[in-house]
Amino acid sequence: MNMPTKLRPATEQFSEGRVIILGVAGSDCHVVANKLIEYELRASGFDVINLGACTSVDEFVNAFQSHPDADAMVIGSVNGHAYEDLKALRDAKDNLLIPCPIIVGGNLGVTRDQAAKTKEKLLALGVDYVLEDAAELLLLLHQLPRRNVFIAE
Structure with missing residues (x-):
């Protein structure tokens, strides 16, 4: 019986080869959380395309x-x-320009009420998940099904 020479954590095995596009919304230049999330995703085995700060929908x-x-x-x-x-996400989702799940998180409002209203508006734009805590991200990503890697040319 051949045993693997190096055991990897189950989360890393599950994440291997999965691609995550990461970025900070248009007018936001705060990148500390972005870099920490990138680091955590990479450490968990994800391939991360980090677009950085001030990223437009285009x-x-x-x-x-x-x-x-x-x-x-x-x-x-x-x-x-x-x-x-x-x-502009609504148009991008309606035109199937971004068919993968979209997850938004961060400080969405100064007050709880404002954050709750923003969450509802984001969901109406086509955002699939709005997270209040970055610690929820890895769990959510591991629950999402892999997308079909056989894309027609």
Whole structure:
């Protein structure tokens, strides 16, 4: 019986080869959380395409067109302007320009009420998941099914 020479954590085995597009919404230049999330995703075995700060919806669309095998798109925003920055997502989702799940998280409002209203607006734009805590991200990503890697040319 051949035994593997190096055992990897189950989460890393599950994540291997999965592509995540990561970025910070349009008007937001805060990158500390973005870099920490990138580090955690890579350490968990994900392939991360990090677009960095101040990423427009068009840049997210272009990233997906360059990486059609992406399993999810993760967008952060801590300046409270996520909805304004991501309004063009509705059109991108309706036109199937971003068919993978979109996850948004961060500081979505100054108050709980404002954050709750922003969450509802983001979901109406086509965002699939809105997270309140970055610690929820890995669990969610591991629950998402792999996208079909056989993309027609």
